[in-house]
Amino acid sequence: MRDLTLRPSPISSTVDFLAEGVQHGFLRLPYSRDDSAWGSVMIPVTVVKNGKGPTALLTGGNHGDEYEGPIALFDLARTLKAEDVTGRVIIVPAMNYPAFLAGTRTSPIDKGNMNRSFPGAPDGTVTQKIADYFQRTLLPLADIVLDFHSGGKTLDFLPFCAAHILPDKAQEAKAFDLVSAFGAPWSMKMLEIDAVGMYDTAAEEMGKIFVTTELGGGGTATAKSARIAKTGVSNVLRAAGILKGAVESATTTWLDMPDENCFSFAEDAGLIEPLFDLGDQVKKGEVVARIYPIGRTGVRPLDVAAKMDGILAARHFPGLVKAGDCVSVLAVET
Numbered sequence: 001m002r003d004l005t006l007r008p009s010p011i012s013s014t015v016d017f018l019a020e021g022v023q024h025g026f027l028r029l030p031y032s033r034d035d036s037a038w039g040s041v042m043i044p045v046t047v048v049k050n051g052k053g054p055t056a057l058l059t060g061g062n063h064g065d066e067y068e069g070p071i072a073l074f075d076l077a078r079t080l081k082a083e084d085v086t087g088r089v090i091i092v093p094a095m096n097y098p099a100f101l102a103g104t105r106t107s108p109i110d111k112g113n114m115n116r117s118f119p120g121a122p123d124g125t126v127t128q129k130i131a132d133y134f135q136r137t138l139l140p141l142a143d144i145v146l147d148f149h150s151g152g153k154t155l156d157f158l159p160f161c162a163a164h165i166l167p168d169k170a171q172e173a174k175a176f177d178l179v180s181a182f183g184a185p186w187s188m189k190m191l192e193i194d195a196v197g198m199y200d201t202a203a204e205e206m207g208k209i210f211v212t213t214e215l216g217g218g219g220t221a222t223a224k225s226a227r228i229a230k231t232g233v234s235n236v237l238r239a240a241g242i243l244k245g246a247v248e249s250a251t252t253t254w255l256d257m258p259d260e261n262c263f264s265f266a267e268d269a270g271l272i273e274p275l276f277d278l279g280d281q282v283k284k285g286e287v288v289a290r291i292y293p294i295g296r297t298g299v300r301p302l303d304v305a306a307k308m309d310g311i312l313a314a315r316h317f318p319g320l321v322k323a324g325d326c327v328s329v330l331a332v333e334t
Contacts, residue, residue: 057090118197139202158313163188171207255311272289287305
């Protein structure tokens, strides 16, 4: 079997990650296609470096239909000055750039979900090649990783910053310190349904301090969610000692996702009626949503009941639901 780790990445950078100052450029991935035989995917990147200090890797657009991260990071890339930085900031506003351009969760080129593609492969699909570059080039440069998410077109979340419970409690504590500094209205001790192949997992297994967000959803951003993202990224950089200035204080409510009972899934397709709104208190056994069969009238809807007491932290967004879709996520205050 070939050892693909010995094969170099096909991605080249037009910026020098070791150079001082502010640089704007691209991660260029050759991509031969019908409309451009010697074409490339050009992923925008900014590097701001000033002296010695920690490195923060800031990413958005891991999923292409989530916009708070790209808004905050395109804005930060144009405004961040080298003299305000101690260390280095690497900004990639849209990791899965083809998905971002298409406004879709996954890449239109290969249907790749960036957040399920790690560690990637240098001779794989376009999405796998991007993941491989992050795995082998960008993540090793970083001390801190902030990856922005929201619900995209299919989910809506309370606006929260989050980190994971980890075996390394020192690493975990540093991550939750940055979650607190981010200053979102809600802060989450997050549970993943399936952590295999995630950017989060790749970073955490390298010992990086990893934080993430879910800042709304519905396939758009709001003025409020964009403000939360902009303030949060500046706060994280300040708390890490990379950006000058004090952390902007904010009140946050801590939530925990203790186990898989947090999640409810649709067992049938149909028209969904939410019975609770985000932030509402829900009791175990209460019906959080009804799913109406849409093939005929006069049929009793399917009730989706809560498996635990908690706060509604996320819900299915579109009006129609398919079997297997996540209907709701509950969390508990800590």
